[in-house]
Amino acid sequence: MNETFTKSMARNIFYGGSLFFILVFIGLTFHTERVLPERDHRENITPEVVLGKKVWEENNCIGCHSLLGEGAYYAPELGNVYKRFGNSTEAIIGFIKSRPAEGIPNRRSMPQFNLSDEELKAVAEFLKWTSEVNTSNWPPNIQG
Amino acid sequence: MKFQSQSVAMPYFIAALGLFVGQIIFGLIMGLQYVMGDFLFPEIPFNVARMVHTNLLIVWLLFGFMGAAYYLVPEEAETELHSPKLALALFWIFLVAGALTIVGYLSVPYARLAELTGNELLPTMGREFLEQPTITKAGIVVVALGFLYNLGMTVLKGRKTVINTVLMIGLVGLAVMFLFSFYNPDNLVRDKFYWWYVVHLWVEGVWELILGAILAFVLIKTTGVDREVIEKWLYMIIAMALITGILGTGHHFYWIGTPEYWQWLGSIFSAMEPVPFFMMTLFAFNMVNKRRREHPNKAAVLWAMGTGVMAFLGAGVWGFLHTLAPVNYYTHGTQITASHGHMAFYGAYAMIVMSIISYAMPHLRGRVANSNKAQVTEMWGFWLMTVSMVFITLFLTGAGILQVWMQRYTDMPLPFMVVQDKIAIFYWLREVAGVTFMAGLVVYLCSFFVGNDQNATDDFAKAMSKQRELETATAE
Ligand code: HEM
Ligand code: HEM
Ligand SMILES: [Fe+2]
Numbered sequence: 234m235n236e237t238f239t240k241s242m243a244r245n246i247f248y249g250g251s252l253f254f255i256l257v258f259i260g261l262t263f264h265t266e267r268v269l270p271e272r273d274h275r276e277n278i279t280p281e282v283v284l285g286k287k288v289w290e291e292n293n294c295i296g297c298h299s300l301l302g303e304g305a306y307y308a309p310e311l312g313n314v315y316k317r318f319g320n321s322t323e324a325i326i327g328f329i330k331s332r333p334a335e336g337i338p339n340r341r342s343m344p345q346f347n348l349s350d351e352e353l354k355a356v357a358e359f360l361k362w363t364s365e366v367n368t369s370n371w372p373p374n375i376q377g
Numbered sequence: 378m379k380f381q382s383q384s385v386a387m388p389y390f391i392a393a394l395g396l397f398v399g400q401i402i403f404g405l406i407m408g409l410q411y412v413m414g415d416f417l418f419p420e421i422p423f424n425v426a427r428m429v430h431t432n433l434l435i436v437w438l439l440f441g442f443m444g445a446a447y448y449l450v451p452e453e454a455e456t457e458l459h460s461p462k463l464a465l466a467l468f469w470i471f472l473v474a475g476a477l478t479i480v481g482y483l484s485v486p487y488a489r490l491a492e493l494t495g496n497e498l499l500p501t502m503g504r505e506f507l508e509q510p511t512i513t514k515a516g517i518v519v520v521a522l523g524f525l526y527n528l529g530m531t532v533l534k535g536r537k538t539v540i541n542t543v544l545m546i547g548l549v550g551l552a553v554m555f556l557f558s559f560y561n562p563d564n565l566v567r568d569k570f571y572w573w574y575v576v577h578l579w580v581e582g583v584w585e586l587i588l589g590a591i592l593a594f595v596l597i598k599t600t601g602v603d604r605e606v607i608e609k610w611l612y613m614i615i616a617m618a619l620i621t622g623i624l625g626t627g628h629h630f631y632w633i634g635t636p637e638y639w640q641w642l643g644s645i646f647s648a649m650e651p652v653p654f655f656m657m658t659l660f661a662f663n664m665v666n667k668r669r670r671e672h673p674n675k676a677a678v679l680w681a682m683g684t685g686v687m688a689f690l691g692a693g694v695w696g697f698l699h700t701l702a703p704v705n706y707y708t709h710g711t712q713i714t715a716s717h718g719h720m721a722f723y724g725a726y727a728m729i730v731m732s733i734i735s736y737a738m739p740h741l742r743g744r745v746a747n748s749n750k751a752q753v754t755e756m757w758g759f760w761l762m763t764v765s766m767v768f769i770t771l772f773l774t775g776a777g778i779l780q781v782w783m784q785r786y787t788d789m790p791l792p793f794m795v796v797q798d799k800i801a802i803f804y805w806l807r808e809v810a811g812v813t814f815m816a817g818l819v820v821y822l823c824s825f826f827v828g829n830d831q832n833a834t835d836d837f838a839k840a841m842s843k844q845r846e847l848e849t850a851t852a853e
Binding site for chain 1: 407410411413414415419422423424427428487488491492496497500502503504505539561563565567568569570605609612613616619620626629630632634635637639640642706707709710711712714715784785786790791792793794797
């Protein structure tokens, strides 16, 4: 680097540039928060959906699956599973409930979590709500 | 080693490398579960192995950063560490808390762990990378506070250098952004939005400051290039890192329910994120070319240059590959993501920690550099691990391209599990590369036990006399 460009100029670019973009980012955060309600349909977040999110978290489902494309890549995307299972919470419940405790020989299999009926219903409602978030048409197709 | 108190770095480095071994063992377990689904099922389900793998990664990198800071801050400040006792106490607290957490993951079902640790009081568990029980998270904050206090006091009483300032800003930023892990809104979209304040603003924000500072330190020490030059580079690198990386967070806000303008902002700014990584490569190579001395620790120089190259490849090139919104629409959450995650974490953060270990460990053991034999062994470890990681990345990229094609792109998309079966060959190859990675790690660890003090002294004397000849030759 040449001599006309000094260390103190570099330092000022660092402090000035960072501060500027931190402020812009905070501004955009506020704006995002303001317009989010139109896209996340928070009016449908019932206590049951909240419980469902807790069940989702406390069984570490994200450790195998992705949800809206984030998480692990070992098992199918679940952001749209409600739609993939024919818009049916019952189908989701049935699937989770019927996992064999000892697994399936030679195949990847999902653990048996022994969820209560209330928890099963809640997690299914949570996945239903998730499938209704406006994700700009992601995933590209029903396979997730 | 210039100051006695720098020696507290040693246990941190040893713990880091020990946990690294654990991380790789669980990586290999998962790699096998990818192709033999019932392996260790139901004793260690995939999600448990994954938590152990990724959390060990984060914890060993944190141990590495802390060791690096305890080593280099006193040396830069030209004063003893404020409190070596506190540093040692925090070491044990962090190690025990970390170990208990891992034991918890492995010994009880996760839901039971959540219950035992009172997750309902402040639910923060069950989110990727942030799976730790809330009390563990609180422990991390306590350790971080003590650590920052200890270093802060050291910096204040000593010489002020740019490297110390940048490192401290990075470490404070690391702690501050981690606080977002305690915020877990019921609304999944908002949860995801702030989750990235931890994850993205760590690896593509404040951690880059830590990376830059450690790299600059190792380069000053091994090349003897003028501080002014190094510091100017460092400022430019971290300026570009934050200027591009903060709004670059937008590349995670394309499909999680956030507004669509993020597709533009995220694409434009994150497309520039490779710039600081490219500058790091130039930085490392330029400084080594302009070196004013032949440092006898060749291995440390190799690690420093390797970090530059691999961070650029993993973060810069593999990041750019899928960062533009129209591309990410198809690649989001596939093996492409995993391929990038691996090379970026290894190339940038695992390698910078091994760079500082390579430079500092000989000093901590009372020598300037290890014997030739030890260095050659270490370099074998370097190449085995690095080349294996390149192959892991290539195989996952192959898997990812086919996955995107079959599952996302064609007119007749196939179900996830069907596609997984069809691309199994790539997972087998990845596992083979993983085993050679493990072999490389073993060789690397062996290098610490090869050659003795006498060899090191003899080799050092030889290197010094060669250097003197060189200097008289150039003087004439
Ligand atoms: C022996 C080598 C390794 C193997 C076989 C391996 C295997 C795996 C597997 C199977 C996953 C889970 C992918 C999924 O969710 O489906 C994973 C995740 C991950 N591993 Fe490794 N790993 C290895 C080494 C490493 C190393 C050396 C690093 C970093 C230094 C690393 C960092 C990560 C990260 C960051 C993730 C999360 C990726 C993401 O969320 O996209 N791994 N690894
Ligand atoms: C050393 C720096 C970096 C590290 C350690 C890193 C690591 C990671 C990891 C682990 C993930 C997966 C997160 C998850 O599990 O959901 C990820 C995602 C991503 N990274 Fe990076 N990254 C780095 C730099 C970059 C850069 C510079 C770019 C862009 C040029 C980039 C672009 C992306 C994108 C677009 C995703 C989202 C992938 C998806 O949609 O699934 N990364 N990164
Ligand atoms: Fe990112």
